[in-house]
Amino acid sequence: MIIDAAAAVRVTANANWIDYLIIGIYFVVTLGIGFTLRRRMKSSSDFLLSGRSLPSWVTGLAFVGANLGALEILGMGANAAQYGFMQAHFYWIGAIPAMIFVAIFMMPFYYGSKAHSVPGFLKMRYNEATRGFNALSFAVLTLLTSGINMYAAALVFNVLLGWSLNTCIWLAALFIMVYILLGGLTSSIINETLQFFLIVAGLLPLTIIGLTSVGGWDGLKARIANPQFFHLWANTATNNNPFGVNFIGIILGLGFVLSFGYWCTDFLVVQRALAAEDEAAAERTPLIAAFPKLFFPFLAIIPGLVFISVMPGLGHGGGFENSYNMAIPFAMAHYFPNGLLGLGLTALLASFIRGRTQCSIFGMDLLVQKASNKAV
Numbered sequence: 001m002i003i004d005a006a007a008a009v010r011v012t013a014n015a016n017w018i019d020y021l022i023i024g025i026y027f028v029v030t031l032g033i034g035f036t037l038r039r040r041m042k043s044s045s046d047f048l049l050s051g052r053s054l055p056s057w058v059t060g061l062a063f064v065g066a067n068l069g070a071l072e073i074l075g076m077g078a079n080a081a082q083y084g085f086m087q088a089h090f091y092w093i094g095a096i097p098a099m100i101f102v103a104i105f106m107m108p109f110y111y112g113s114k115a116h117s118v119p120g121f122l123k124m125r126y127n128e129a130t131r132g133f134n135a136l137s138f139a140v141l142t143l144l145t146s147g148i149n150m151y152a153a154a155l156v157f158n159v160l161l162g163w164s165l166n167t168c169i170w171l172a173a174l175f176i177m178v179y180i181l182l183g184g185l186t187s188s189i190i191n192e193t194l195q196f197f198l199i200v201a202g203l204l205p206l207t208i209i210g211l212t213s214v215g216g217w218d219g220l221k222a223r224i225a226n227p228q229f230f231h232l233w234a235n236t237a238t239n240n241n242p243f244g245v246n247f248i249g250i251i252l253g254l255g256f257v258l259s260f261g262y263w264c265t266d267f268l269v270v271q272r273a274l275a276a277e278d279e280a281a282a283e284r285t286p287l288i289a290a291f292p293k294l295f296f297p298f299l300a301i302i303p304g305l306v307f308i309s310v311m312p313g314l315g316h317g318g319g320f321e322n323s324y325n326m327a328i329p330f331a332m333a334h335y336f337p338n339g340l341l342g343l344g345l346t347a348l349l350a351s352f353i354r355g356r357t358q359c360s361i362f363g364m365d366l367l368v369q370k371a372s373n374k375a376v
Contacts, residue, residue, distance in 0.1 A: 011326075013160040013333040019342030026198070026346045031178060033190050054189060056281035060288025062189040063272045065196035067095075069149055073199065073300060073351040074156075077328035080304030081314060083242040084229030087304075088297035093255040096290050098263035103286035106264050107273055111282040117274070118267050138267055153352035156329050160345070172352065189272060195350035196292075202332070202347025203299040209335045210306035220302075223309035300328075307331040 013019075079087045115121040119138070123131035154168035214220045221230055228234055228242055236247040245253070263269060263286070273285040304327040308314055314324060332344040 011160070011330040011333045012162075013329075013341060013345070014338070015161055015341060015345070016338050018339050019345060022339070022342030023346050023349065026349065027175065029194070030191050031175070033194075034178065053277050054275050054281075056276055056284040056288060058189060058193055059272050059276045059281065059285040061196045061292075062192040062275075063269055063285050064289035064292050065192035065199075066268050066272055068196065068199050068351050069145075071145065071148065073203075073348065074152060074325050074328060076297075076300035077304035077307075077331075078324035078326075080301035081308035081324045081327040084224075084226070084231075084305065085297075085301060086229075086232060086241065086243050087301050088232060089243075089250055089254060091293055091297050093250060094259040095263065095293050097255060098259040099286040099290045099293065101260065102264045102270070102273075103283050103290075106270075107283045107286070108279065110270060111274060111276070111279045115274075118265055118270050142267075149352050152325070153349065156326070156348060156352075157345075159326065160329055160333055189275060192272075198343075198350045199347045200292075200299065202344040203303065203328075205340060206303045206328075206331055206335060206344065207299055207306075210303050210331060213335065214306055214309055220305060220309055224305065229305065303328055303331045307334065310334070 076087055076090065079090075110118070110121055113121050113124050115124055119131045119135040122134050150169050150172060153172055154163075154165040157163040157168050158165050211217065211220065214223055221227075224230075233247065235241040236243075236245070236250060239246055243250070273282045276282040276285055304324075307327045307330055308324075311330070314327060314330070329348060332341060332348070336344050
């Protein structure tokens with residue numbers, strides 16, 4: 001019966017003109033940033049590294065903002081609805097230690113090498129074959145994750161607003177191409193800083209309103225009635241926990257292998273630190289980013305828990321619109337009035353667009369590296 005009921009679930013966002021106006025303003029401001037910065041793009045260093053001129057607070061917020069894509073916003077809310085607060089391990093174990101490590105140990109190597117990117121550093125440190133292998137593998141990853149972002153964005157706006165899937169995909173792709181070609185990495189970083197504040201502005205009211213509506217933390221625990229959903233380490237001596245993973249897997253698998261592999265080598269996030277004005281600013285960049293990262297579990301996880309408490313059938317019945325992936329979008333449609341709904345949808349849109357930006361910048365870096373090799 002639960003599955004049958006869930007299959008009929010469909011939450012629709014009752015957006016009006018003010019919500020569309022807010023989304024429109026976001027598009028205009030983002031493109032305006034690209035046009036404004038167009039005159040500053042005079043070399044490949046300006047395009048790919050912002051001329052190494054940005055202050056650490058900007059690169060720091062962009063560093064964490066670069067990570068806030070569809071996989072982060074939709075995925076963390078979805079996993080919270082499915083597994084509970086243990087999802088916070090992806091932040092506190094799977095991000096913070098590695099961010100500190102890359103700041104202290106890796107950035108002096110990256111920034112001091114004067115390389116344009118991680119693949120460029122690998123070429124200097126090893127050889128062209130190593131750079132080529134890294135570039136190829138990351139290109140495949142980037143194309144796949146960008147496709148996920150594009151498709152997820154189209155599905156969310158199709159389900160909530162009735163927009164055409166193809167229209168969403170092509171509009172977003174064209175939008176990204178224009179502002180990246182105009183302003184390069186500087187445009188991307190400034191927009192990611194803006195997107196960071198937009199995402200916070202969209203998720204913080206959702207957390208507050210949702211938690212208040214269910215009677216606070218105690219009311220949320222009473223509604224879900226699963227104590228394991230509210231513990232980080234309970235039953236991790238065995239696999240008898242919502243994750244189905246013991247503490248060794250969490251600490252070594254997530255906290256060491258996955259997190260250090262991502263935060264220390266990922267083109268997208270490292271590139272933001274390389275755009276800092278000097279080596280000290282580059283080293284501060286991941287440390288500055290670590291502070292907001294500490295608090296993001298409360299913004300991304302609690303809304304997922306709140307909505308699964310009011311729609312326990314979510315995740316059953318199949319289909320994207322009835323899956324855990326829709327926990328955050330459904331919560332926005334359920335709780336937000338007009339105006340705030342537009343802000344929330346813009347925050348989602350910003351997170352999706354962030355995921356596609358990396359593909360454009362990485363593609364430009366490959367072209368620059370290829371041209372450099374020919375020149376040599």
